[in-house]
Amino acid sequence: MPGDDLQPENERLRRELDELERANRELLVYKQQLDAILNNAPVEIYLKDREGRYLRINREFERIFGVRNEELVGLFPADVHDPELAVATRQHDLQVLQHGVAIQLEQEALLVHDQQWHTLLTIKFPVFNDQGEIDGLGAVVTDITERKQLEDSLRRAQRMETVGQLTGGIAHDFNNILGIVMGNLELMENLLAHDEKLLRLVQSAYKGASRGAELTHRLLGFSRTRPGLVKCVSLNGLIRAMEALLAKSLTASISTRISLQEDLWSVEIDPGEFEDAILNLSLNARDAMPAGGELVISTSNQVIDDGHPDRQLQISSGEYVMLSVLDNGHGMTPEVSKRATEPFFTTKGASGGTGLGLSMVYGFLHRSGGQLEIISAPGEGCEVRLYLPRAGREVDTAPADSRTSELQYGYETILIVDDETALVDIAVSNLRDLGYETFTASDSQAALELLEANANIDLLFADVIMPGAMNGYELAMAARQVCPALKVLITSGFTSNDDMPMAAEAEYRAGLLDNLLRKPYDKASLSTAVRRVLDREDTQRSM
Known part of the structure; x- marks a missing residue:
């Protein structure tokens, strides 16, 4: 019968349908597995076609860049990036498509999720079709900002150690020389007790030698891993005591405003190193305002936790005292800000500075368990913030001279x-x-x-x-x-x-x-x- 002739064909079609359904189920499982991997990966992943249109992005990409997959699919880099970045992105894409090999590159990007600049490591690779032809490309993007910060901190610490080794021996020998000078001047004071004129000269020389001794003490700070003469102090008191010195250090065209929080927490630091830090920061601000401006020095209590606006700092959660030194000078580029604490790095030219000011500030904070933050942009001034851990005790009584x-x-x-x-x-x-x-x-x-x-x-x-x-x-x-x-x-x-x-x-x-x-x-x-x-x-x- 005619129906009997169709039965083998129907069986074959049924088997093919079963195989097709099984293959579809396997593909669905495979897709679900792939989706789970992509969307739970802690890195940003995307796929593009040969023309550069986005085909797919994962959930981390959506979070970091603030765009959904359905909004981005079909768009070109020029549709979502600034022109300069779009051109660079296409050049990198073409390099992968033309040579058929993966490339690796680092880029700086302003991310939407926190409005901060991040360092991104991108690995781009070709994607092939079933004919072995390049059909598009993919990329895995990793945020390496924290790693770069740690590497920078290590390099900075190594430079500081090198400077410390250079200055340590010299400062030690110089202290011996100063000891001879100051000791003999002190003996002369006893012999000249009845000669007021000569006594004043000897006392003036002694004060000068004492300043030299303090300088060597501070130079030795480069070779220390812990603070030197630690005391429990209030930053407000130290700043008030320096107001006259700061005024003399600035030009007449620069006004100074000091805003100190009442009931400021105490900190455990070397007061001499802190005074050096304030002076160095003020002198840097002065040099950044050759035509005049305003210098603002302020203090405040800060509780650093996950919700704090400065939480990206490499600093433990806790209570801190923050010192801010703000100027409205010419500011710094991101490149200069990154290198500002390097020993001997300066933008002031051969006769303008030593390049040791901010590196000494950094060393002081590192030894004191604190952190340094620089907020600056060209033409927008500069703010340097010093975070110091709150002390667990009251301010020490000042010793007698x-x-x-x-x-x-x-x-x-x-x-x-x-x-x-x-x-x-x-x-x-x-x-x-x-x-x-x-x-x-x-x-x-x-x-x-x-x-x-x-x-x-x-x-x-x-x-x-x-x-x-x-x-x-x-x-x-x-x-x-x-x-x-x-x-x-x-x-x-x-x-x-x-x-x-x-x-x-x-x-x-x-x-x-x-x-x-x-x-x-x-x-x-x-x-x-x-x-x-x-x-x-x-x-x-x-x-």
């Missing part, structure tokens, strides 16, 4: 060890004037021999860096083997134990953290330090 402090006397015997003969002579003169007996040695071997021969020595007063096999810390350990009750006061041209390039046993150094007298020192500082160590009952802490 050591030059006006009352001298502290004694009767004990002190062994002075230093290879700088002039410094030894000054220390001997001052200590004997304070009532102490003294022995001297120029190296560790001579010091140990004196200790073995004189059991009545109460205090070892030693420089850290000396010629020979031992440094000051190692000498102190060896001396304690000879005289277990011996107390130790360490002195150095470096500004803190953390600055020093050598290390004895860590636990022993920890016992001397409070026993460091920074060079150059005056007679009052010496008398106070010696008495503090000698009067301390805890022998371990007085080593």
Whole structure:
């Protein structure tokens, strides 16, 4: 019958339909899997045809660029990007289409989701049809802004370390020289007490040498990983104390406005480093306003969390004190802003600056656990923001000036060890004037021999860096083997134990953290330090 002739054909068609339905189901599953992968990938992905029209974008692309897939499909780059970016995008597309190989490029882009500039790493690759011909292209875009920031921070830290190594040794030697100058000037003050004119000259010279000592202390900041002379302070008080100095540092055509938040939180910093930072930022602002303008210095309490407008900073959530230094000068390009904290980078020319100002500010903040932010654009001025962590205690009471402090006397015997003969002579003169007996040695071997021969020595007063096999810390350990009750006061041209390039046993150094007298020192500082160590009952802490 005719129907019987059609049955095999119907069976064949049914099988083909079943296979087609199964293939469609498999394709649907494959599409769903592909959609899940694309839309859950933490990178931006898109596909284009050979003419450059968008065929598809994933969900992350929609979020980052603020456009939906159905809105973008069929459009060209020129329809959604500025002309310059559209031309560059098409050139990169053609490179992939013509050569049939993937390319990789970095681009800066202003993203819609946060209105911030980001660094994007794009990998573009060809897409082939079933004939093996290039049918279009695809791209995977990764936001590498954070990685680039970390790389920049690492490079900046390495540069700072290099500068620190260069300045550290020079500053240490210079402190020894200043110690000789200041020590002899102080001895001259005693001899010229009845000659008022000469006394004023000597005191003026002493003040100049003191400023030189502060400069070397700040240069040594490049080699430190932690702040030096840390105190709990209010930024408002430090800024008010600097108002007169800042006014003298600016030109008459620049007005200054200072806005300080009341009840500002305290911070733990080196006040000298902060004062340097304020001065450097103010001088930079002055140079950016050659025709005059306004400088605004302000402070405020800030709570940094995920909702804070400056949350893109590499800074932990928490409570911070923010200092803002704002000018309406010529501003900086993004390229200059990125390099502004590099040591020796300057746009002022050979005679305009050293390029160390902002790098010193950066170093101060890094050591203090803070963060620096620069907000600037050409012709729109510049704002530099310093974020410092809130301290967990109240502001410290200001200590008295050591030059006006009352001298502290004694009767004990002190062994002075230093290879700088002039410094030894000054220390001997001052200590004997304070009532102490003294022995001297120029190296560790001579010091140990004196200790073995004189059991009545109460205090070892030693420089850290000396010629020979031992440094000051190692000498102190060896001396304690000879005289277990011996107390130790360490002195150095470096500004803190953390600055020093050598290390004895860590636990022993920890016992001397409070026993460091920074060079150059005056007679009052010496008398106070010696008495503090000698009067301390805890022998371990007085080593």
